[in-house]
Amino acid sequence: MIPSAFEGARIVMCKELRVSFRQQAGWCAMLMFALTTLACVSLSLSGGILEPKLQAALLWVILFFSSMAGADRGFADEDMAGTLPTLRLYGASQSVLWGKVGYTFCLLLILAAFLVPLYLIFLDVMILRPLWLLAAIIVGMAGLSIAGTLLGALATGASVRGGIFTVLMLPVILPVFLPGIALTDMAFGGEGGSGSYLLGMILYDLMLGVAASLLFDYLWYDD
Amino acid sequence: MPVIHYIAFALTAAVIFTVVFVVPPAEGLGNYVRLAFFHIPVAWVSVLAFLMSAWWGQKVLRHHDMLADAKSAASARLGFIFTVLATVSGAVFSKLTWGSYWNWDPRQTTIFVLLLIYGAYLTLRAAIPTQRRARVSAVYALFSFLTVPFLVFIIPRLYFSLHPQPVINGSGHIEMDPVFLWTLIAALLDMTIIYWGLLYHIVCGHRHKDGKDGETI
Numbered sequence: 001m002i003p004s005a006f007e008g009a010r011i012v013m014c015k016e017l018r019v020s021f022r023q024q025a026g027w028c029a030m031l032m033f034a035l036t037t038l039a040c041v042s043l044s045l046s047g048g049i050l051e052p053k054l055q056a057a058l059l060w061v062i063l064f065f066s067s068m069a070g071a072d073r074g075f076a077d078e079d080m081a082g083t084l085p086t087l088r089l090y091g092a093s094q095s096v097l098w099g100k101v102g103y104t105f106c107l108l109l110i111l112a113a114f115l116v117p118l119y120l121i122f123l124d125v126m127i128l129r130p131l132w133l134l135a136a137i138i139v140g141m142a143g144l145s146i147a148g149t150l151l152g153a154l155a156t157g158a159s160v161r162g163g164i165f166t167v168l169m170l171p172v173i174l175p176v177f178l179p180g181i182a183l184t185d186m187a188f189g190g191e192g193g194s195g196s197y198l199l200g201m202i203l204y205d206l207m208l209g210v211a212a213s214l215l216f217d218y219l220w221y222d223d
Numbered sequence: 224m225p226v227i228h229y230i231a232f233a234l235t236a237a238v239i240f241t242v243v244f245v246v247p248p249a250e251g252l253g254n255y256v257r258l259a260f261f262h263i264p265v266a267w268v269s270v271l272a273f274l275m276s277a278w279w280g281q282k283v284l285r286h287h288d289m290l291a292d293a294k295s296a297a298s299a300r301l302g303f304i305f306t307v308l309a310t311v312s313g314a315v316f317s318k319l320t321w322g323s324y325w326n327w328d329p330r331q332t333t334i335f336v337l338l339l340i341y342g343a344y345l346t347l348r349a350a351i352p353t354q355r356r357a358r359v360s361a362v363y364a365l366f367s368f369l370t371v372p373f374l375v376f377i378i379p380r381l382y383f384s385l386h387p388q389p390v391i392n393g394s395g396h397i398e399m400d401p402v403f404l405w406t407l408i409a410a411l412l413d414m415t416i417i418y419w420g421l422l423y424h425i426v427c428g429h430r431h432k433d434g435k436d437g438e439t440i
Binding site for chain 1: 284336339340342343346347349350351352355358359361362363365366367369370373374378
């Protein structure tokens with residue numbers, strides 16, 4: 001029986017979660033990267049007090065670069081393990097895309113749940129509007145996971161691995177990154193950001209989703 | 224030599240003459256305004272080259288057109304050069320008029336992100352094996368094009384800008400001296416023709432070298 005696209009995506013996502021829990025290396029690398037970066041920032045500041053805007057920018061910079069250590073693994077791991085042709089044979093393109101987006105979204109939410117509390121403790125940050133921070137992070141991570149999955153598929157097989165994913169990601173994700181910083185600034189008590197920023201992020205996420213869905217077919221059925 | 228080169232040469236000479244000898248110093252900017260007749264056209268071509276690269280990218284995906292791939296790649300390379308010129312001329316103009324080379328003004332941000340996109344496109348193209356190169360590059364050209372509406376239309380309106388209003392302002396009126404306006408239109412047309420001429424030259428050169436549709440660009 002051929003599963004529906006939604007059921008297929010759920011199966012791919014469960015497969016990804018099961019494999020990554022079994023291997024654990026990807027999670028550990030990403031979380032340790034986040035912790036190491038946070039420790040570097042906190043140590044270099046030596047307890048200094050930052051403006052809310054700087055606090056917000058630093059949080060998103062750490063989130064962005066930490067996510068780069070895990071968001072591209074979906075296709076790269078399959079390629080290295082040699083399982084990509086099998087997945088291509090059995091998985092419909094949209095099921096694979098959205099299954100991997102769902103997996104990456106879970107991965108990035110766990111990263112944020114790990115990093116943000118530690119960040120608040122280490123940098124002694126007060127949250128005045130927690131719901132704005134939560135919304136910014138959820139919508140931001142959704143954008144990162146959609147763009148990361150498509151660009152991860154693009155970068156598969158590239159002769160230069162290190163750094164290329166980040167180079168591809170940054171310009172595409174800036175319309176999520178900059179409003180995310182502004183909203184986080186607002187959550188930390190600053191004056192930047194407003195509801196329209198969140199709306200802009202959601203709209204951009206939707207555009208990324210539609211474009212990824214349309215373009216992924218050309219990559220998946222390329223030969 | 225195709226006729227487009229003669230047109231570009233004649234128009235460039237006319238624009239240089241007008242900018243140097245006819246255009247008067249502008250109120251508040253003085254003679255620095257002459258730089259705008261170079262800066263604005265190269266910035267325009269930077270965006271145009273990006274649009275054309277994405278346009279030919281969709282032709283690659285829909286029709287497997289390798290000539291379109293050659294055009295898309297050539298357009299991205301030219302776009303990168305024009306974006307560097309726009310960034311440098313903008314930074315010099317910024318220093319002369321506002322006192323610093325760089326201040327992350329929304330339009331400076333936009334042009335810099337465009338530079339990053341072109342750089343990423345060319346890096347990706349260099350890193351991908353030949354058999355997947357056309358398709359992967361086309362997908363990235365189209366995917367990164369999503370940022371354009373946000374960078375060109377939304378971010379300049381969200382953040383404070385030192386740049387003046389666009390030529391056609393929000394109320395739909397053109398508030399520019401006719402000499403400035405017509406010189407600017409001629410400069411924009413000239414730079415667009417130069418872009419097309421260079422594109423034609425690059426694509427034809429590669430086709431001639433490869434004896435086919437520029438597959439190795």
